[in-house]
Structure formats: structure tokens, C-alpha cells
Amino acid sequence: MSINLSEPIKIVFNEIEIDDYLPSIKFKIDINIKQFTHLLTYSGEIWIDCKVWDRFSKGLNEGKDTTLNDMDDIFIIEIIKNNEFIEFTWSIKRKDPEGNVMTAGYSSKITDDVYSVIRNEFINYPKWW
Template identity: 35%
Template sequence: MDILINKPIKISIDTIEIDEHLPSLKLCISIDFERNGFELKTVSVAWFKCKVLDSFIKNLELSKLAVLKDMDGNFKLKIDTKKKKLYWSSLKEGINGNTFKSEGNEQIDLDDIDNILNAFKAYPKWW
């Protein structure tokens, strides 16, 4: 597990592949959510530019809106430090043209934001 966040929802991120020519990462992102008898698990595999990851971390450090979005726009993790909310969405198009989407948001506090920031800062960068 390269990045693990357990609160407010469980998010785990693993590196699958890297591309040094266009500094980017292929990540597997798993989100597990359970509240009041409702349970959801979504797994996304997508490419992210390294500079997007850097910008996400920097914006969290500066208490700005932080967005981690993949190259195709199918996955997004957004942290709004002013509204104290975490948003995520995941979209998958099947080979037969079907579209599947899951999304959610969660109220967060300053400790949650710090935990998320620390989890991303601990990621072993190669770029």
C-alpha cells in the first residue's frame, strides 16, 4: 500500500506502473465506504501526471482547494479545506458502451485534512 487513508473514509492507493517520459503514474485507487447499513466499494485504475499529484499536495499544505484528477477525467478526489469536505467520483465506461459512476462526499475536520496530507507526503516520489 503506497498511500492509505482510514478516516473519514478508507482510501488506498497503489502504484502499478510509472512513465518517466511523461512523468506520470498508473495508480489503483480503492475507496471503501460504509455508513448506516450502506456499503460501497469502488476500484479505479488510472494514469495521473506527477505534477498533478505535486499540485494536490501543495494546495493541501496551503489550505487551498486540492484536486487530484486523472488524465482521462474519470477519477477525481477533491478536498475543499474551506468547506471542510472531501469529494470523490469515479467513472468507468464498459466495452459495450455502458457507463458506471460512483461518487460521494464526506464532511471532514482539520485532523482529517492533516492525515490525508501526511499520507500523500509520505508517498515515495521518484520524480
């Protein structure tokens, strides 16, 4: 199972494992961001709690502010809706045991059409829980 988004940035969620004990899904994430003359590529693996997935999908479906984060709070997608615009934000922050830190992020205003695509990808993801 996978989710493929092409706007505002290219994000692919590929399901690689599930955990029935603590209902959660492990995804391989691939992100490609092209902005001006710059390119940012990220690839990693994250676990998302199914309750968090449900909360995010419900927020998208109801047109409310909503957040998707992994179980370690290093990977975050936020959708912020207000009367004037819709904002999509992605960030990652990872710290190793020696204190080295990697951070990356992206923020963009999106259209209603892009929002609809994001919403449909997440709410139509086949749930097993």
C-alpha cells in the same frame, strides 16, 4: 509505495507502474465506503500525471482547495476548504464504448485532524520525479 487512508472513507493507492517519458504513476485503487447500512466497494487502475500530484500536494500543504484527478478525468478527489468547514469529495465516472455508464461518489465534511492525515500521506509520498 502506497497511500492508505481510513477516513473519511477507506482508500488505498498501490503504486504498480511508473512512466518516465510522461512522468506519471499508475495506481491500483481500492475504496471501501460504509454509510448507514450500505457498503460500496470500488477497485480499479488509474494513471496520475506527476504534475497533477504535485499540484494536489501543494494545495493540501497550503490549505487551499485542491483536486486530484487521473489522466482520463474519470477518478476525482476534491478537498474544499472554507471558513466554516472542510469537505472531502470522491467520484468516479466511467463510460464504455457502447455507452454504458458507471458512476459512484461520496462527499463528507472532515475534521482538521482527518485533513492533516490526508495532507501528510500525500506530501510525504516518496517522489522520484
